[in-house]
Amino acid sequence: MIKQIDHLGIAVRSLDETVPVYEKALGLRCEHREEVPSQKVRTAFFDVGGVHLELLEPTAPESPIAKFLADRGEGIHHLAFRTDDITGQLEQAAGAGVRLINEKPFDGAAGKLVAFLHPKSTHGVLTELCASKPV
Numbered sequence: 001m002i003k004q005i006d007h008l009g010i011a012v013r014s015l016d017e018t019v020p021v022y023e024k025a026l027g028l029r030c031e032h033r034e035e036v037p038s039q040k041v042r043t044a045f046f047d048v049g050g051v052h053l054e055l056l057e058p059t060a061p062e063s064p065i066a067k068f069l070a071d072r073g074e075g076i077h078h079l080a081f082r083t084d085d086i087t088g089q090l091e092q093a094a095g096a097g098v099r100l101i102n103e104k105p106f107d108g109a110a111g112k113l114v115a116f117l118h119p120k121s122t123h124g125v126l127t128e129l130c131a132s133k134p135v
């Protein structure tokens with residue numbers, strides 16, 4: 001079951017240039033930075049009332065974020081929903097005819113399991129499902 005919007009992913013060319021904009025212009029505070037090798041990105045997180053902003057900077061030319069920046073420039077990249085059952089949620093999406101980018105969840109940022117649905121199947125929005133890892 002989907003619990004809430006977990007975060008919005010925003011593609012940027014440089015965390016060092018972008019983080020200060022969010023801090024100075026909006027008064028938000030960057031709470032966490034992390035490199036995610038599986039996605040070839042560096043991330044910076046802001047907590048906005050329980051929903052997070054995830055700024056994404058590519059660490060390699062073959063990063064999906066580098067490709068996004070080349071095609072579309074900086075901007076909103078994906079929308080992430082938090083669920084307590086990522087596998088069940090993937091099955092539900094597949095059963096509804098949605099194309100899955102990831103058939104199985106993998107390790108994302110902030111110690112979560114994540115999987116993506118293809119934006120062509122979700123009317124233009126790259127959709128992430130995320131869940132806390134079972135302990």
Ligand code: ZN
Nearest residue numbers: 009054080128
């Ligand atoms: Zn994300």
